[in-house]
Amino acid sequence: MNDHPxxxxxxxxxxxxxxxxxARLLMELGFYMGDDLNESNDNxxxxxxxxxxxxxxxxxxxxxxxVRIFVERMTGTGTCNPSQAAQVRRLxxxxxxxxxxxWLKDRADSLLAGAHKSPGARPWGWxxxxxxxxMDRLPGFLRGMKYIHVMRNGLDMAxxxxxxxxxxxxxHFLDQDFEVSPRWSLKYWHAVHRRILRVCETMGDxxxxxxxxxxxxxxxxxxxxxxxxxxxxxxxxxxxxxxxxVRAPVSIGRFKRDGVGVFDPEDVAFARRLGFDVDDGxxxxxxxxxx
Numbered sequence: 001m002n003d004h005p006x007x008x009x010x011x012x013x014x015x016x017x018x019x020x021x022x023a024r025l026l027m028e029l030g031f032y033m034g035d036d037l038n039e040s041n042d043n044x045x046x047x048x049x050x051x052x053x054x055x056x057x058x059x060x061x062x063x064x065x066x067v068r069i070f071v072e073r074m075t076g077t078g079t080c081n082p083s084q085a086a087q088v089r090r091l092x093x094x095x096x097x098x099x100x101x102x103w104l105k106d107r108a109d110s111l112l113a114g115a116h117k118s119p120g121a122r123p124w125g126w127x128x129x130x131x132x133x134x135m136d137r138l139p140g141f142l143r144g145m146k147y148i149h150v151m152r153n154g155l156d157m158a159x160x161x162x163x164x165x166x167x168x169x170x171x172h173f174l175d176q177d178f179e180v181s182p183r184w185s186l187k188y189w190h191a192v193h194r195r196i197l198r199v200c201e202t203m204g205d206x207x208x209x210x211x212x213x214x215x216x217x218x219x220x221x222x223x224x225x226x227x228x229x230x231x232x233x234x235x236x237x238x239x240x241x242x243x244x245x246v247r248a249p250v251s252i253g254r255f256k257r258d259g260v261g262v263f264d265p266e267d268v269a270f271a272r273r274l275g276f277d278v279d280d281g282x283x284x285x286x287x288x289x290x291x
Contacts, residue, residue: 018150028241031124136199153277154267194270220240
């Protein structure tokens with residue numbers, strides 16, 4: 001595909017990483033993020049088109065068709081022809097692990113319905129955590145796009161109730177049998193971030209690895225780089241306005257209750273290398289503070 005005027009900014013990450021907040025910040029800045037959103041600001045057209053295991057083996061032509069359908073719907077630059085509409089409908093025929101066919105049909109109806117509105121001169125993008133799964137292919141069909149990968153401490157995320165990505169993509173990313181547990185959740189987090197650093201390394205300054213924990217701790221210090229990445233001036237007024245939307249969740253540091261003993265040390269070491277706190281503060285019997 002050729003570059004589209006006003007190339008988009010996509011937001012992804014492991015589920016529960018804080019992508020909802022980043023989408024909210026972009027919307028506050030005037031970005032158009034789609035018309036069919038859920039309460040987490042996920043773009044549900046993207047969910048329909050790309051969040052399924054079949055996308056991993058989709059031929060290049062089919063993948064490009066899906067990208068074209070999505071981009072034209074988001075930008076109001078085209079309508080689906082009968083073949084493309086049938087392709088969209090086929091994606092809604094069967095239940096998926098997280099979405100029944102009836103829900104998928106509603107997404108297809110929304111994608112195909114009515115006149116396609118254009119965001120006009122507004123910048124645009126989307127947020128769907130599973131975007132990271134197709135980042136090895138997506139920039140090749142949507143050249144010039146920017147991508148924000150939101151990362152949160154994997155040790156905390158391992159204790160989250162949201163393990164949907166592990167269930168859906170675990171076999172692909174881990175390439176072995178696994179169970180839904182904190183230990184395997186951190187292994188998935190490790191695999192995802194090791195991969196995203198590799199597949200996005202050629203994007204240069206169009207790729208931003210955003211540390212959610214650090215943003216919550218110091219929004220006034222972390223928001224200016226985000227604004228610069230978006231091509232916006234990091235004025236004091238804009239930073240202060242956006243900082244009011246940032247609230248640190250009480251779940252930061254929750255891994256400390258159970259300690260790091262349940263995790264593979266290699267996965268803990270990787271989280272440390274990415275700058276996260278991995279000190280559980282627990283004291284073993286007869287020993288001092290663990291390091």
